Amino acid sequence: MKYVYVLTSTPKDLYYEQCLMSVFSLRLHMKDAHIIVLVDNKTQQSFTEENKRTGLKKYASQIITIDFEDSVSNVERSRLIKTAIPNYVDGSFLYIDCDTIICDDLSDIENEPFETAGVLDGHVMLDQHIHAKYFLKRDKKLLFSGTKASGYNINGGLILAKDGEQAKNLFREWNNMWRYSAYECHDFHDQSALNEANFKTGLKMGLLDGKWNCQISHGGLAFLKDAKILHYYSSEFSGKNYIPYYKLADKNLQNRIKNDGFIAEDIQEMIKNAKFQFNIVHLINDQRIVNIMQSPLVFTLADIKAKCPVLFTLLETPVAALRQMAKKILGK
Numbered sequence: 001m002k003y004v005y006v007l008t009s010t011p012k013d014l015y016y017e018q019c020l021m022s023v024f025s026l027r028l029h030m031k032d033a034h035i036i037v038l039v040d041n042k043t044q045q046s047f048t049e050e051n052k053r054t055g056l057k058k059y060a061s062q063i064i065t066i067d068f069e070d071s072v073s074n075v076e077r078s079r080l081i082k083t084a085i086p087n088y089v090d091g092s093f094l095y096i097d098c099d100t101i102i103c104d105d106l107s108d109i110e111n112e113p114f115e116t117a118g119v120l121d122g123h124v125m126l127d128q129h130i131h132a133k134y135f136l137k138r139d140k141k142l143l144f145s146g147t148k149a150s151g152y153n154i155n156g157g158l159i160l161a162k163d164g165e166q167a168k169n170l171f172r173e174w175n176n177m178w179r180y181s182a183y184e185c186h187d188f189h190d191q192s193a194l195n196e197a198n199f200k201t202g203l204k205m206g207l208l209d210g211k212w213n214c215q216i217s218h219g220g221l222a223f224l225k226d227a228k229i230l231h232y233y234s235s236e237f238s239g240k241n242y243i244p245y246y247k248l249a250d251k252n253l254q255n256r257i258k259n260d261g262f263i264a265e266d267i268q269e270m271i272k273n274a275k276f277q278f279n280i281v282h283l284i285n286d287q288r289i290v291n292i293m294q295s296p297l298v299f300t301l302a303d304i305k306a307k308c309p310v311l312f313t314l315l316e317t318p319v320a321a322l323r324q325m326a327k328k329i330l331g332k
Contacts, residue, residue, distance in 0.1 A: 040065070095159040130293065217233060245281045
């Protein structure tokens with residue numbers, strides 16, 4: 001089994017540093033693992049001493065470069081490589097996103113009974129997913145049927161692909177679906193295309209236990225104890241208002257790696273104890289609130305609170321009074 005990453009990065013972002021941490025963590029638990037990092041030509045050219053980007057070569061078994069025309073964006077490069085991995089890697093492989101930390105030996109993945117497989121997005125079926133409407137709306141725009149037909153959405157952060165026609169067919173269709181969604185519908189996300197590809201090839205992807213792709217901010221805490229891979233979703237921290245709940249996802253920590261060019265000993269120790277690297281966070285356990293967390297109304301109120309607190313107070317005061325009055329009337 002080969003372990004495959006896809007990296008497209010410039011010295012201005014933190015994708016290289018995330019990949020370095022993940023590959024380092026995998027090597028900690030599997031000294032002899034065959035680790036392949038697929039990169040585009042521009043990313044490969046950035047691997048210089050001047051850019052402090054030579055550490056990855058120490059931990060990866062192979063770095064394979066795929067050439068693109070200069071006009072192809074980094075997002076396109078990443079998706080075009082990811083959806084065509086069997087074109088560059090022979091045999092069975094486990095694809096792993098860069099924004100992950102490996103917590104254990106992964107060799108047991110070979111014993112899974114599926115030829116292709118992944119983990120449920122958010123660790124739940126579609127009818128329980130907080131983003132269900134969002135998934136279905138996107139599918140409708142793309143004229144896709146996969147998510148609705150299957151009743152679930154597979155997360156693209158980890159994909160098991162054993163050697164054979166099933167995996168090749170899945171990736172071939174995934175590449176076709178992504179090209180269609182990107183170049184005809186201007187939607188560059190790859191997960192919707194993955195799930196449509198799974199649908200079009202007969203829904204043959206198996207559903208792995210959540211420990212294989214423990215999405216710690218999306219229901220993954222239930223799988224944390226036995227987690228093999230922690231997926232912290234680096235995209236969540238792109239907004240200025242997001243608080244990093246996971247210490248290894250903190251931009252300041254990743255910038256330290258960028259500036260040093262290597263993973264310092266204290267960060268290495270954190271990676272060795274990856275399941276315990278959490279900041280203080282406030283858990284929301286009221287189902288009524290959880291159900292509306294993605295509502296435009298909630299984000300609008302948050303913007304008003306941040307940008308115009310006086311208006312927020314003016315809105316909040318009468319609503320609070322009405323709530324208290326209602327509680328008295330209802331005797332609660």
